[in-house]
Amino acid sequence: MRTKLSLFLLAVLMIVVSSVSAQSNVVVRWWHISTNPPEQEFWQVIADEFMAANPNVTIEITVLENEAFKSRLVTVMQSGEAPDLFQSWGGGVLWKFAEAGLLRDISPELDANDGAWRNSFSAQSALALYAQGDATYGVPWTWGAVGMFYNKALFEQAGLDPENPPTTWEEFVAAIEALKEAGITPISLGGKDKWPGHFWWVYFAIRLGGEEAFLKAYNRTGSFADEPFVKAGEYLQSLVEMGAFPENFMGLTYGDQFTLTANAGAAMELMGQWAPSLYENAAPGVLGDNLGWFPFPVMPDGAGNPGDVLGGGDGFAVGKNAPDAAVAFLQYITSVDVQRRAAEIWVIPTVGGAEDVVTDNPVFASIIEARNNAPYFQLYYDQFLPPALGSEVNDAVEVLLAGMATPQETAERIEEMASFELE
Template structure:
C-alpha cells in the first residue's frame, strides 16, 4: 500500500508528533527506545486497527496485558492506513521508529533494516517463531533472520454482490478476463455501477495492474524486473493495455478519483451499502465494508479470484497479497517483544482469527475460520501455486510509490501503458 500525499496539515501533525517523541524515543543514535522510570516502562505501539472488530479486540488485549504486567504501559496508537504510512515514513527518515509498529515486510522493511532501525528477533523469539507457517513469515525474513512477527496473511481478490450480479444476468463469477469485461458491460447495461474504487488513495488501483502483470508476464518476470530494474517489456505494457480496456468502459463510481477507501462515502462503504457490484480488495474487505457502511451484506457477498488472461504466461492459481506483522524498534525495551509474544500466543491469536478480522498465521489455526468467504480465501491461499507480495511493498518504497502513481494516472487517462512502464523503470534505475 502506498504512501499518501504530504499535506501541510499532515506535516504539521507529524512535526508535533516528533516533537513529543515516539514512545519517549530520544535516542540520537537513529533508533527508538521505550521510556522507563522507577522500574516502569512504556511501549508505544503503532498499528492500523482503526476499524472493528480488531480495534476493540486489541484494546481489550492491551488491558489484559497491562493487568498482568502492572509495570508496563502499552500506548496503543491506532492510525488510519494512509496516515500511518506517511507518519512512519517521516519518523524513519529521521532515524527513529515506534517501539512496535505495523509492517507489511518486503522492500520497505528491508530498507528500515539496512538503516539499522529494526530489531533482529531471530533469537529472542526463536521458541515461538516456530509456531508460525512458513508462508506467513516469508515477507519478514532476510538472510535467514526474522525481523517482524506476522499477525495476518491473505490475498487480494474480487468481492462481489450476488444480488447485483443476478440483476445483470451474470450466472457465474468470471474466470477469464474476457468474461470479466463482459460482466462489467452487463452490469452497466443493467444500471449497476460495476466497481468501487478508492482513486484518491491510489494503492487499490495498483492491484489491477499487478494482477494483470502476474497473469500476462508471470511471477518470475515481476521478480526479474526487480533485479534488472526494467519494466519496459511487452508483457508489462500489455498489462497496462488490459487495464486501459477496463478503464475505458468507465466502470467505477462517479467521483472515484476523489474517493477514499474506508470513509463513510468511500470504496468499502459503497460495497457495504450495495451501491456497487464489485471491489478488488484483500481479505479484510468484509469487515471494513461492514464498519464503513454500518450494514452487513451477509450471504449476498461472494468472492472470486482474479481472472486468467488468454495466452498469459502466469498461472490462474498464483495469488497476490500479503499480510500484516509487527516490527520492533532496535532499541525498544524487552517488554515490546514480550507484548508481541502475548499477541501471538495460540489462545489470543485464535480468538483474533475467530472475530473474522484477521486470517490464520499459526500452524493448525485454519479450523478457527468460520466465515464462509474468508474460508474460501484461506483455502485458495493454501493451494496457491505461487505468491506475489504487494508491489508497493515488495519493491523499494520509491518504486512502489511510482507504481501506484503511474497506475492511478493510467486509470484516470493521463498516462499511456508505455508511459507507466517507462516511469517505473526510470525510478527503479535511480534507486
C-alpha cells in the same frame, strides 16, 4: 543553609527513586492502524490483559489512520526513534529500516524452545517477508490475498449466476457488460488513494507475466517496460474505457470505495482480506451472506499460473530499542488463543492452530486456500519494492487510470525509476 542542603538531598533522592522505578516499569510504545472500532477495542483488550498479567509493563497505544501512519512513521524513523512495536507489511520498506539498524532482530526469541514460536506460523512465506538474511524483525498476524469481492444479489439482478462467478477474462468482461446493462456500477474503485488502483495493474502483470517476468525486472535482467507490463496497462485501460468504474472514480478515496460496495452501490471490488470487516462496519447487515469472493480472472495467453496470488497482510515490526516485554507482548499477540479470538472479528490467522476458526466462513475459507496454495505469492509492489519505486508505480498507474498516459508510457515511467532504484 540546612534547609538548602535538605532540599538538595531530597532532590537527589527523588532522582534516584524515579530512575529506579523507571527500571522496573517498562513502557512499550505500540503503533497500530486498526481504526475500525471493533478492531481497535480488541487490541485494547489484548493490551489490558497483558498489562494485568505483567503489572510492571505499560503499553502505550497510538492508533493512526493508514495514510497518516505511513507519513508519520517516515518522520520518526528519520529521527532514529522507532516505536517499539509498529504496523508493517514487510518487504522493501521494512528492509530499508533494517539496513539502517533501526530494528531489533527477534530471531533468538523465534528460535527459542526448538523454534516453537517460529514453527507456529502456517504462513511461512509471509514470515519470510519480515526477515532479511538470518535476522527477523517482525511477525505477521493476519495474512491474506487480494481478490474480487462481489455482491451476489446484484449479480442475480443482472441475470448472472451468483454461484458461478467469472473465472476468465472473457467471462469477466461479459459480467461487466451485463451489470452495466442492468444499471449497476460494475466495479468500485477509489483512484485518489492510488494503492487500490495499483492492485489492478499488478494483478494483470502477474497473470500475464507471472513470477518470471517480475523477477527478471526486479533482478535487472529484464525490464518493467517488457511486454507483460505494457499489456497489463492495456487491459486496465480497456476496463476504464468500458466504464467499469464509478463516475469520477479518480476523485474518490478508498473510504468512498468500500462504502460504495458496502451499500450495494457497486457489484465488485478488488481488495484484500480486511474488506469484509470494513463493509460490515460501514453498512451493518447490508451485504451479509450476499458477499462472495473469487480469484482474479485468468488472462488469455497469460504466462502466470492461475493460482498465483497478489497479497499481503499486517504484521508488527520491532524497533531497535524495544524492551524484551515488547517481544513478549508480540508473542502473546500471535498466540493461538489471541489469534482465534481475533479471527472472530477480522483477522485471517497466520498461526496454524487458529485457522479453523474462519474456515466455516466461505469467503475467508477461499482466501486462506488461495493464500496457502499459491505457487507464487507476490507482496504488494508498493511495500515490496524500494519506497521510491513503489510509490512511482502507484503514481504511474494513477496517471494511466486518469487517461493521461498510454500503457507504454506508464511502463516506461516505472522502468525509468527502476533503473535508478534497483542496482
